Amino acid sequence: MSTALAASPIATSKSVSPTWRRFREAFRRHPTALIGGAIIVAMVAVAVFAPWLGTIDPQAVAPIKRLRPPSEQFWFGTDMLGRDVYSRVLYGARVSLVVGLAVAGFATIVGLAIGLVTGYVRAVDAVVMRVMDGLMSIPSVLLAIALMALTKASIGNVIVAITLAEVPRVVRLVRSLVLTLREQPYVEAGISAGTSLPLILIRHILPNIVAPLLVQGTYVCGSAMITEAILSFIGAGTPPNIPSWGNIMAEGRSLIQIAGYLILFPGIFLSLTVLAVNLLGDGMRDALDPRLARRM
Amino acid sequence: MVAYVVRRLFSTIVVMAVVAFVVFSLLYLTPGDPAAVIAGDIATDEDIRRIHARLGLDEPFLVQFGRWLWALLHGDLGTSIFTNLPVTTLIGQRVEPTIALTVCTLVVAIAVAVPLGVIAAAKAGTWIDRAVMAFSVLGFSVPVFVVAYGLILTLSVELDWLPVQGYRNFRDGVWQWFRHLILPSIALGTVYVALIARMTRASMLDVLAQDYIRTAAAKGLARDQVLIGHALKNAAIPVMTIIGMGIALLISGAIVTETVFALPGVGRLTVDAILRRDYPVIQGVILMFSAVYVLVNLAVDLSYMFFDPRIRY
Numbered sequence A: 001m002s003t004a005l006a007a008s009p010i011a012t013s014k015s016v017s018p019t020w021r022r023f024r025e026a027f028r029r030h031p032t033a034l035i036g037g038a039i040i041v042a043m044v045a046v047a048v049f050a051p052w053l054g055t056i057d058p059q060a061v062a063p064i065k066r067l068r069p070p071s072e073q074f075w076f077g078t079d080m081l082g083r084d085v086y087s088r089v090l091y092g093a094r095v096s097l098v099v100g101l102a103v104a105g106f107a108t109i110v111g112l113a114i115g116l117v118t119g120y121v122r123a124v125d126a127v128v129m130r131v132m133d134g135l136m137s138i139p140s141v142l143l144a145i146a147l148m149a150l151t152k153a154s155i156g157n158v159i160v161a162i163t164l165a166e167v168p169r170v171v172r173l174v175r176s177l178v179l180t181l182r183e184q185p186y187v188e189a190g191i192s193a194g195t196s197l198p199l200i201l202i203r204h205i206l207p208n209i210v211a212p213l214l215v216q217g218t219y220v221c222g223s224a225m226i227t228e229a230i231l232s233f234i235g236a237g238t239p240p241n242i243p244s245w246g247n248i249m250a251e252g253r254s255l256i257q258i259a260g261y262l263i264l265f266p267g268i269f270l271s272l273t274v275l276a277v278n279l280l281g282d283g284m285r286d287a288l289d290p291r292l293a294r295r296m
Numbered sequence B: 001m002v003a004y005v006v007r008r009l010f011s012t013i014v015v016m017a018v019v020a021f022v023v024f025s026l027l028y029l030t031p032g033d034p035a036a037v038i039a040g041d042i043a044t045d046e047d048i049r050r051i052h053a054r055l056g057l058d059e060p061f062l063v064q065f066g067r068w069l070w071a072l073l074h075g076d077l078g079t080s081i082f083t084n085l086p087v088t089t090l091i092g093q094r095v096e097p098t099i100a101l102t103v104c105t106l107v108v109a110i111a112v113a114v115p116l117g118v119i120a121a122a123k124a125g126t127w128i129d130r131a132v133m134a135f136s137v138l139g140f141s142v143p144v145f146v147v148a149y150g151l152i153l154t155l156s157v158e159l160d161w162l163p164v165q166g167y168r169n170f171r172d173g174v175w176q177w178f179r180h181l182i183l184p185s186i187a188l189g190t191v192y193v194a195l196i197a198r199m200t201r202a203s204m205l206d207v208l209a210q211d212y213i214r215t216a217a218a219k220g221l222a223r224d225q226v227l228i229g230h231a232l233k234n235a236a237i238p239v240m241t242i243i244g245m246g247i248a249l250l251i252s253g254a255i256v257t258e259t260v261f262a263l264p265g266v267g268r269l270t271v272d273a274i275l276r277r278d279y280p281v282i283q284g285v286i287l288m289f290s291a292v293y294v295l296v297n298l299a300v301d302l303s304y305m306f307f308d309p310r311i312r313y
Helices: A003-008 A018-029 A031-048 A084-120 A122-136 A139-151 A155-181 A185-192 A195-235 A245-255 A261-288 A290-295 B001-028 B034-039 B043-053 B061-071 B087-122 B127-141 B144-158 B174-208 B211-217 B223-260 B266-275 B279-307
Strands: none
Touching: A018 A031, A031 A084, A031 A195, A031 A261, A031 B266, A084 A122, A084 A155, A084 A195, A084 A245, A084 A261, A084 B087, A122 A155, A122 B043, A139 A195, A139 B001, A139 B223, A139 B279, A155 A185, A155 A195, A155 B034, A185 A195, A195 A245, A195 A261, A195 B144, A195 B211, A195 B223, A245 B144, A261 B127, B001 B279, B034 B223, B043 B144, B061 B174, B087 B174, B087 B223, B087 B266, B087 B279, B127 B279, B144 B174, B144 B223, B211 B223, B223 B266, B223 B279
């Protein structure tokens, strides 16, 4: 703890911002965050380079070779249509990562915009927050399911549905931060100097929200990947012709007693990826809030 | 205090009204014509027009919403497009397994998680603490159906100790009923245990740093007495809050768990309704789950007065 106290912002050199300094500090103290980061990098590499990692066409049907257990030829076995599970799982990384990152990005941006305005403009606050309370009373997976039931299955719709379900939580966070920040002397100073509202929000409030928002973003990313898998698993998510981890597991559902590997491998990949994202998030949170770090 | 309860009840009503509005809008915004769905494939335009008139689908949005809300307040959730039965009847038929599953999970999860959190806080910094925290991160990360299939593959398929899936009615024998609920409850409870254990630990650590804890220890109270009687009691409020908020996880998880273990509950009803695009059922189920969530959290809020007499609203 003493090192963290010694590293006061004033002592830092101009080139490295205190935030980044704290990040580096935290990663040194929390090797788990580094492991998380490494797993994420590996998963991204798997997703990007899937075609060159010894995979075959993940959609290639071969009825003669169906339900082969894992072997030297089929590392993760084959499914009931004879498709190579190893190839399908590797390509499935693309869906999870795209959905996770897209939802984290969109939910953060939309939530930030709404949260900034509601936190600062009293008149908007009452109405918007009642709507957000209502939305938050619908369990997010259920809301995403309902939205998916309205539209046709596509990755774009999955991203929109999960984003809408995640936005209220981001709004909550941003609003509560803004409510504290707006009372700070430097904001009052800005107001008395005649700075316009948009400029106060962007110059003085936004920079102080970025860090906690980044942490929240990683949690949103992890939860979005789980939600995508749940949606696909119950048949209301990614279209069945695209190999996603949820879809592969859904197809293995009825074969659990004879071909457990159909569920095992995508399950391991999904859990590992979400775990990595959460570890990274925990490390970042500890870096940004030393007080919380001791407790959690 | 009465004023607080009234204010809290009022805000609950507002939230439920917003939920009702959102849920109704979902159906209203549905692409495709519900009348065409009800009429079936061989219906003529005349048939569809008649159904439109009967259901009042030609009227303005607010009129339709008003009529739907009025029926809702009279306990009428509409009629299933697929089975032609009232939605309340369908939910009523399916509610037993869901209640059994969630209550079982809730009891087991709290019974496991709170002691875990207390021990982790009492032994903060030791390997016990780290193990509990590692389990907690894992519990957050491994999705409920992966836990569920892991349990099925080891305990049911390999070892054959417990049934793979299915449900037995409570009336047909408590032992069989219980056996069929063990794996679903563990699977559903994992993330919940992770959540509650983490919050219990954090809250306990806060309280253990207080002066009165040192005083209690100084006057010679046994460690357990200090931990349970003094610390846990004061650490209870954040834990209660997270138990209430976690109900949302429990509901989402129940939908998946019932699918994995083929439990004929409301979660399974939800999935079937989605696959059949049975909108009135989807609406009804979402409303019901949201109402449960909101009411549980209302109860939690009001229970603070019991846990902490200092709280006087």
